[in-house]
Amino acid sequence: MCDVCGCGDPAIVSEDLHHRILADNDRVAAHNRDHFARRGMLALNLMGSPGAGKTALLEATRRAAPDLRLAALSGDLATENDAKRLEAADVPARTITTGTACHLDAAMVHHALHDWPAASADVFVIENVGNLVCPADFPLGAERRVVVISTTEGDDTVRKHPLIFRDADVCVVNKVDLAGPVGVDVDVIERDFRTMNGHAPFIRTNAKTGEGVDALMDALLDQ
Amino acid sequence: VHEYSIASSILDTALAHARRRDARRVVGLELRIGELSGVEVPLLEKAWSLVRERSACEGVDLTVRTVAAVFRCRDCGLAVDRGAVLTCQRCGGRARMEAGDELVLDRIEMEVA
Numbered sequence: 001m002c003d004v005c006g007c008g009d010p011a012i013v014s015e016d017l018h019h020r021i022l023a024d025n026d027r028v029a030a031h032n033r034d035h036f037a038r039r040g041m042l043a044l045n046l047m048g049s050p051g052a053g054k055t056a057l058l059e060a061t062r063r064a065a066p067d068l069r070l071a072a073l074s075g076d077l078a079t080e081n082d083a084k085r086l087e088a089a090d091v092p093a094r095t096i097t098t099g100t101a102c103h104l105d106a107a108m109v110h111h112a113l114h115d116w117p118a119a120s121a122d123v124f125v126i127e128n129v130g131n132l133v134c135p136a137d138f139p140l141g142a143e144r145r146v147v148v149i150s151t152t153e154g155d156d157t158v159r160k161h162p163l164i165f166r167d168a169d170v171c172v173v174n175k176v177d178l179a180g181p182v183g184v185d186v187d188v189i190e191r192d193f194r195t196m197n198g199h200a201p202f203i204r205t206n207a208k209t210g211e212g213v214d215a216l217m218d219a220l221l222d223q
Numbered sequence: 224v225h226e227y228s229i230a231s232s233i234l235d236t237a238l239a240h241a242r243r244r245d246a247r248r249v250v251g252l253e254l255r256i257g258e259l260s261g262v263e264v265p266l267l268e269k270a271w272s273l274v275r276e277r278s279a280c281e282g283v284d285l286t287v288r289t290v291a292a293v294f295r296c297r298d299c300g301l302a303v304d305r306g307a308v309l310t311c312q313r314c315g316g317r318a319r320m321e322a323g324d325e326l327v328l329d330r331i332e333m334e335v336a
Contacts, residue, residue: 012250014332015240021232021254021326103225134225137261137326163261166320191308198309198317 025138028106032141041124045140048148050130053174055082056207059089064213071121073112075104075129103134132161144169151179158192165196170219176204230270240331241279248279251332253286257325292323
């Protein structure tokens with residue numbers, strides 16, 4: 001009611017909130033982080049463009065480090081292809097089917113962990129939906145964010161998607177063997193990356209041959 | 224199009240506050256959005272116009288204040304230009320973003336009985 005004369009007119013009140021809009025996601029992400037920490041797992045949020053080689057890098061990691069206990073949760077709009085490929089490569093894997101959603105959020109990961117805690121892994125990889133835009137705003141509770149792109153996407157990928165690279169803990173450029181044939185200079189990509197991110201290692205790989213995979217593992221495990 | 228997820232979060236937060244105050248309806252919402260928050264304001268407004276329907280926020284437009292990105296050296300504090308390599312000109316330290324990734328619901332206005 002109106003405070004001035006008590007006339008019964010509705011009153012407008014305003015409140016300062018300063019509420020972070022994605023605070024709910026952050027809260028669930030913190031819960032996921034706790035889940036991984038209690039089990040001693042290093043969790044990675046593996047993001048990247050469609051077809052950049054996220055799954056191929058996991059397969060290559062398995063080949064390079066047969067004793068490393070790896071597990072993966074793959075986000076996919078429609079198929080279970082990635083999880084099937086990983087299972088075939090001896091990496092325990094499950095799929096989060098997102099339907100039309102363009103990114104994973106912390107609640108989807110939390111829900112998946114309920115069904116499948118994967119308690120025996122050393123490194124738990126959350127393979128995000130192939131997308132360089134939307135996943136950037138949704139922390140999942142992973143210890144490190146890895147962003148994978150490939151040379152065949154051109155040398156302006158970082159320039160076109162600055163946000164996701166800003167918060168990356170490791171940046172990987174895959175398919176370096178194809179840089180020459182498609183006329184891409186990886187140094188240009190690295191220079192662009194350094195305008196958005198001053199600290200994260202920048203690693204060049206060829207997942208087919210395993211080139212650079214040791215450097216990637218060092219960057220992930222030694223940080 | 225993660226703007227739909229963000230619009231839904233804004234709605235959930237606004238409705239929760241309105242319930243707490245027994246408000247009849249929400250009449251204003253002020254947001255602070257960083258230039259590098261990953262949110263396109265026109266897309267957010269479009270998503271908002273759909274999610275607010277038939278709720279206590281019906282008809283409420285978002286008032287958006289955008290915040291420019293600021294980068295600064297972590298070691299000596301010198302400002303580093305946006306678009307420049309993020310290495311400090313003075314001490315060679317690494318720069319990081321100090322502002323520009325905000326995504327905040329700053330203020331809510333409600334009509335109370």
